[in-house]
Amino acid sequence: QVQLVESGGGLVQAGGSLRLSCAASGRTFSSYAMGWFRQAPGKEREFVAAISRSGGTTVYADSVRARFIISRDNAKNTVYLQMNSLKPEDTAAYYCAAAPTMIPSRSSYGYDYWGQGTQVTVSS
Numbered sequence: 001q002v003q004l005v006e007s008g009g010g011l012v013q014a015g016g017s018l019r020l021s022c023a024a025s026g027r028t029f030s031s032y033a034m035g036w037f038r039q040a041p042g043k044e045r046e047f048v049a050a051i052s053r054s055g056g057t058t059v060y061a062d063s064v065r066a067r068f069i070i071s072r073d074n075a076k077n078t079v080y081l082q083m084n085s086l087k088p089e090d091t092a093a094y095y096c097a098a099a100p101t102m103i104p105s106r107s108s109y110g111y112d113y114w115g116q117g118t119q120v121t122v123s124s
Contacts, residue, residue, distance in 0.1 A: 002026050002098045002113040009094060009118030012086055016122070020081040022096030022115055029077040030054075033104040035111055036070060036081045038092035038120075048094070049081060050104030059104050064090075086122045093117040 003025040012018055022034070035050035049060045049070040058070050069082040079096055097111035105111070 002028070002032065004096050004098060004113055004115035006094065006096050006115045006118040009120045011121045011123065014086060014088055014122055014124050016086050017082070017084045018086065018120060020083065020094055020096075020118060020120070022079045022081075024077045024079070024098065026077070029098075030074040031100065032098040032113075033101050034070075034072060034079040035097045035099065035104060035106075035108075036079075036094060037097060037108060038090075038094045039117075040092040043092075045095070045108060047106045047108070050099075050106065051079065052104050053102055057104060059106060061106075083120070086120075088122045088124045091120060091122050093119050 006022045008020040036048040039045040051058050051070045055072045067085045072079040095117045096115045098113040099111045
C-alpha cells in the first residue's frame with residue numbers, strides 16, 4: 001500500500017514557475033515508477049510526465065517537454081515536478097501516481113495508487 005500526498009500548487013502568472021512535490025508513505029517507494037497527470041475542468045485526465053524507479057528514465061507529454069522537469073529523491077520518498085514557463089493552458093488539478101513497474105508509463109491504467117491532487121492555476 002502506498003499513500004501519496006501532493007503539495008506545491010497555487011496561483012501563478014503566465015511565464016512563472018511552480019514546483020510540485022508528492023510525498024509517498026511506506027518503505028517501498030523505490031519499487032515504483034512515478035507519474036504526474038493533470039485534469040482540467042471538463043476534460044479527461046492527461047499524462048504529464050513519468051520517471052522510472054531509479055530516476056534514470058523520464059518521459060514527457062509533448063505539451064510540457066522542455067518546460068517541465070520530473071525528478072525523484074528515493075531517500076526522501078518524494079517525486080517532484082518543476083514547472084517552468086507556465087501557460088494558462090497548464091491550469092488543472094495535478095495528480096501524482098505510483099506504478100509497480102520498472103518502465104514509466106504514459107497510460108493512467110498502469111498506476112495503482114493516486115494522490116488527492118493539487119490545483120495549479122495560471123493567469124494570463
